[in-house]
Amino acid sequence: MSDNKCDRCTNSICCTYTTEALGVAPRSKADFHHLLWQISHVGVELYKDESGWYLMFQGKCEHLATDGRCGIYETRPAICREYTNDWCELDQPAEEGFELYFHNYQELLTYCKKRFKRWDG
Numbered sequence: 188m189s190d191n192k193c194d195r196c197t198n199s200i201c202c203t204y205t206t207e208a209l210g211v212a213p214r215s216k217a218d219f220h221h222l223l224w225q226i227s228h229v230g231v232e233l234y235k236d237e238s239g240w241y242l243m244f245q246g247k248c249e250h251l252a253t254d255g256r257c258g259i260y261e262t263r264p265a266i267c268r269e270y271t272n273d274w275c276e277l278d279q280p281a282e283e284g285f286e287l288y289f290h291n292y293q294e295l296l297t298y299c300k301k302r303f304k305r306w307d308g
């Protein structure tokens with residue numbers, strides 16, 4: 188990993204959120220009601236890209252120092268070690284690859300009402 192590139196990335200974008208894949212794509216009203224509950228919480232977002240649906244949890248890593256460096260660099264988790272900055276979010280925001288992106292309850296509710304003709308029924 189090139190240190191210079193990360194040094195220029197003042198927001199350390201890749202250390203400011205986590206994601207969790209949904210095991211299966213949501214299909215039923217019950218599935219989306221569950222997601223509406225989850226996305227109602229501050230910092231929880233939802234997106235879909237070519238590989239599936241993901242919850243996104245906004246919040247910076249507790250090991251991210253104020254100077255942008257990793258406070259546990261030598262022992263950082265494997266996923267951090269495997270992440271390469273050859274082509275990362277400094278080059279292209281991740282959301283550019285999202286097919287769907289919901290930031291909050293209202294955005295997801297609007298989608299549900301379009302997806303299910305009888306959402307309120």
Ligand code: SF4
Binds near residue numbers: 192193199271276277
């Ligand atoms: S890997 Fe990319 S997004 Fe992460 S800190 Fe380095 S330049 Fe920024």
Ligand code: SF4
Binds near residue numbers: 201248251252267
């Ligand atoms: S452990 Fe270090 S590299 Fe991994 S997300 Fe936290 S600050 Fe970033």
